[in-house]
Amino acid sequence: MDDNILEMRSITKTFPGVKALEDVTLSVRRGEIHAICGENGAGKSTLMKVLSGVYPAGQYDGEIVLDGRVSTFGGIRDSEHAGIVIIHQELALVPYLSIAENIFLGSEKRGRFGLIDWNLANAEAGRLLREVGLDESPVTPVGTLGVGKQQLVEIAKALSKDVKLLILDEPTAALNDTDSAHLLGLIRGLRERGITSIIISHKLNEIVSIADHTTVIRDGRTVETLDMADPAVDVDRIIRGMVGRDLESYYPERESRPGEEVLRVEDWTVRHPTHDRLVVDSAGFDVRAGEVVGIAGLMGAGRTELAMSIFGRSYGNFVRGRIFLRGEEIRLRTVAEAIDAGIAYATEDRKRYGLNLIDDISRNVSGAALGKLSSRGFVDANEEAKAAEEYRTSMNIKAPTVKSIVGKLSGGNQQKVVLSKWLLTDPDVLILDEPTRGIDVGAKYEIYTIINRLVAAGKAVVVISSELPELLGICDRVFTLSAGRITGQLPVREATQERLMTLMTQEKELVG
Structure with missing residues (x-):
C-alpha cells in the first residue's frame, strides 16, 4: 500500500x-x-x-x-x-x-x-x-x-x-x-x-x-x-x-521614554453579569505616556473583564472604583463616553466584536469615529474613504481597495483594520486585548512595530496577552492578575517568565 x-x-x-x-x-x-x-x-x-x-x-x-x-x-x-x-x-x-x-x-x-x-x-x-x-x-x-x-x-x-x-x-x-x-x-x-x-x-x-x-x-x-x-x-x-528571511529579533527594538501618567485605575471592582461573584476585585494599575504596560494572567483571571469594564462599563455590574485621566477623575458609564474621553479598546475576539465581517474596510475603519467624518448628521463618504485609504497604506493592509470585504482578509490584516478603527478616534490610551492572537510571526512583527509608533507619538498602550514572551518583548512594565486581583508589577528588566508565573498564581498581592 x-x-x-x-x-x-x-x-x-x-x-x-x-x-x-x-x-x-x-x-x-x-x-x-x-x-x-x-x-x-x-x-x-x-x-x-x-x-x-x-x-x-x-x-x-x-x-x-x-x-x-x-x-x-x-x-x-x-x-x-x-x-x-x-x-x-x-x-x-x-x-x-x-x-x-x-x-x-x-x-x-x-x-x-x-x-x-x-x-x-x-x-x-x-x-x-x-x-x-x-x-x-x-x-x-x-x-x-x-x-x-x-x-x-x-x-x-x-x-x-x-x-x-x-x-x-x-x-x-x-x-x-x-x-x-x-x-x-x-x-x-x-x-x-x-x-x-x-x-x-x-x-x-x-x-x-x-x-x-x-x-x-x-x-x-x-x-x-x-x-x-x-x-x-x-x-x-x-x-x-x-x-523568506531571518527575523533577527521577534520584537523590534524600542527606546523606552515614559512621560507623565495618562491613566490610573484604583480599587476597580466588578461583579459577574449574571452571578453574584466578583470577577474584578479591587484592581488598580497605571500607564504613562510613551509606555507599554502589560497585564498578565491565567485564563479566567479577569483580564478581559477588567479591560471591558473600564471601557465604558461594557462588561459586568460595576461595584466601585475610580479612573483618573491625566490626574483628573472621570466617570465612564458608556462606551461613547470612554471614546470621547480618549480611551480605545481593541477586543480579543475581532471577528465577533471587533469587525463587521460582511462590510468593507472603509465602513469598518470609520465605525468608531463617525462624528469626525460627519456633517449635519450625514457621513461624508469621500472623507470616510480618504481616512480608510490612509490607514490601508500606513498600516500595510493587504487588500486591493478600501472597498474589499473585511471577512475575506487574512487574520493579520483584519487585526490591522481593528487597530485602524481605533486609531482614527485619536485615543490617548489604547487597550489591546490579545492583539496578536491567531496571526503569524511576520504579521506579529508588524503589529509590534505599530505599537512602537504609537508610544513614540506619546500614546499610552496597555497590552493583555496570554503569551509571556510577548509581554516581556514589547512592554516596559507588567502587572499580574489572579482571581480578579492585581498581585504585583515588575519592570521588564527585572521580569522573567518564572517570576511572572509565580505572581499570576498568587491569591493576593505580594508585599516587599
Whole structure:
C-alpha cells in the first residue's frame, strides 16, 4: 500500500482579482501528524477548504489523490464519507444543543420507525467522550463548556464519522496552556491509532513538538516540506521558510521614554453579569505616556473583564472604583463616553466584536469615529474613504481597495483594520486585548512595530496577552492578575517568565 494517504497535485484556486493558491503540492503520509505553516493570507486555510469540499470540485484546478485514487468532492458531506473531517477555528457547534445532539447532528441514531433513539445516542456519545478524555455528561449543553472542552467535542464528533484524515485549523489558538497540552496529547494518541492529522497553526513551538513533517506555504505556493526529525529544523528554520528571511529579533527594538501618567485605575471592582461573584476585585494599575504596560494572567483571571469594564462599563455590574485621566477623575458609564474621553479598546475576539465581517474596510475603519467624518448628521463618504485609504497604506493592509470585504482578509490584516478603527478616534490610551492572537510571526512583527509608533507619538498602550514572551518583548512594565486581583508589577528588566508565573498564581498581592 502507498505510504501516502493524501496527495494534492498542482492545486490552483482563484478568487475575483486574487490567486489564492498557485500550483500547490502536498503529500501526507499515512498515520502521521503533518503541519502546515505560513503567514496569514498564504493560502493554508484555502487549501484545506479545497481538500474538505468547502470549495467543491470544479471551483479549483488540480487533483486530490486519497488512498491512491483521484477523488472529487462536491461538498463537505462527500469528503466526510471518504473519511476526511475538518475542524475549523470557529467551532461548528450549536450551543443550545447537548453534547450528544451536536455529535450526531445530521447523522442521528435512529431506532424503530425511524425515530431518534436517544438512549443509543447518549450511550455512543458517552463512549466517544471517554475516548477523547472528556468527563462530561452527554446531555450537557455545549454552550456551558469552555473552548477547550468544545474542541474535544468536535474531535469526538469527528471520531463518530470514522475519520481517516483529521484537519485541525488553529486548534489551540484560543486555549490556555493546560487545555493545549491535553489536546496535543489527544492528537498524538490518534496517531497511535493510525489516524492521520493535518494541523494548521501559528504556534511554532507546538509544531516542533508534535509534527512529523511540516509543509511551508508562502504567497499561495508550496515552499518546502521539512522533516521534523532533522535536528537542524527548529522554530527559526520554519520562520525562515515562512517569511523568506531571518527575523533577527521577534520584537523590534524600542527606546523606552515614559512621560507623565495618562491613566490610573484604583480599587476597580466588578461583579459577574449574571452571578453574584466578583470577577474584578479591587484592581488598580497605571500607564504613562510613551509606555507599554502589560497585564498578565491565567485564563479566567479577569483580564478581559477588567479591560471591558473600564471601557465604558461594557462588561459586568460595576461595584466601585475610580479612573483618573491625566490626574483628573472621570466617570465612564458608556462606551461613547470612554471614546470621547480618549480611551480605545481593541477586543480579543475581532471577528465577533471587533469587525463587521460582511462590510468593507472603509465602513469598518470609520465605525468608531463617525462624528469626525460627519456633517449635519450625514457621513461624508469621500472623507470616510480618504481616512480608510490612509490607514490601508500606513498600516500595510493587504487588500486591493478600501472597498474589499473585511471577512475575506487574512487574520493579520483584519487585526490591522481593528487597530485602524481605533486609531482614527485619536485615543490617548489604547487597550489591546490579545492583539496578536491567531496571526503569524511576520504579521506579529508588524503589529509590534505599530505599537512602537504609537508610544513614540506619546500614546499610552496597555497590552493583555496570554503569551509571556510577548509581554516581556514589547512592554516596559507588567502587572499580574489572579482571581480578579492585581498581585504585583515588575519592570521588564527585572521580569522573567518564572517570576511572572509565580505572581499570576498568587491569591493576593505580594508585599516587599
